[in-house]
Amino acid sequence: MALRLDERDLKILAVLQANGRITKTELAEKVNLSPTPCWERLRRLEESGIIEGYGARISLKILGSFSVIFMEAEINSHRASDFEKFENALQDIPEIAECWAVGGGIDYIVKFICKDVDTYQRLVDRLLHSDIGLRRYYSYVVTKPVKARAVPALELYEPNK
The missing domain is CATH 1.10.10.10 (Winged helix-like DNA-binding domain superfamily/Winged helix DNA-binding domain)
Structure with missing residues (x-):
């Protein structure tokens, strides 16, 4: 409850x-x-x-130069075991800050925080050559943060439910 x-x-x-x-x-x-x-x-x-x-909340800008990259990922097959294999493979990669399974034309959105784009690409190359079923991916490099905030608890919560 x-x-x-x-x-x-x-x-x-x-x-x-x-x-x-x-x-x-x-x-x-x-x-x-x-x-x-x-x-x-x-x-x-x-x-x-x-x-x-x-x-x-740590300021990456003050710590040094970092790249934030979002990846749209599509896996080869959509069996439960394939999703599990992909998700488990991401758990031990420290540069992956967050990952979401999504509906629609792609399967996952993955947020990487890397030293630079070269580091990101080496990680992706490793993922592509591993047996985790990554079929296709698209990368989006963040050029500047526009808005970040915590969970808007006061706005989202409905006390009558």
Whole structure:
């Protein structure tokens, strides 16, 4: 059964998305709750898996020069075992930041973050020569980020469902 969230829970999520390092006391003040009920709500959100973890947003631009490349991938066959083989092969490639199985003319969208385009191409060449069933791919190099944001919990959640 899905956890029911109310406005206070959503406010807690929004505040944490804006500042994951906020103290529990400051969080309670921001959501207009006393500390103990706020902490109980926070614990419930963590234990339910709604809050998956806490992390830092890292500026790749400051760390150095990186290339973000999106790949549209199509696999040879559409049996469950073929999808599983492809998905498992991607798990151990650290340059793959995210991957989505999609419907439509392609099977996957894969987000790579690589040192440079040459590194990306070497990875793709390895994938093509491995036995994971990659039939065809299209690459899109990101030229500049336009918008990035966290999950819009307040906008997406419908409390009546």
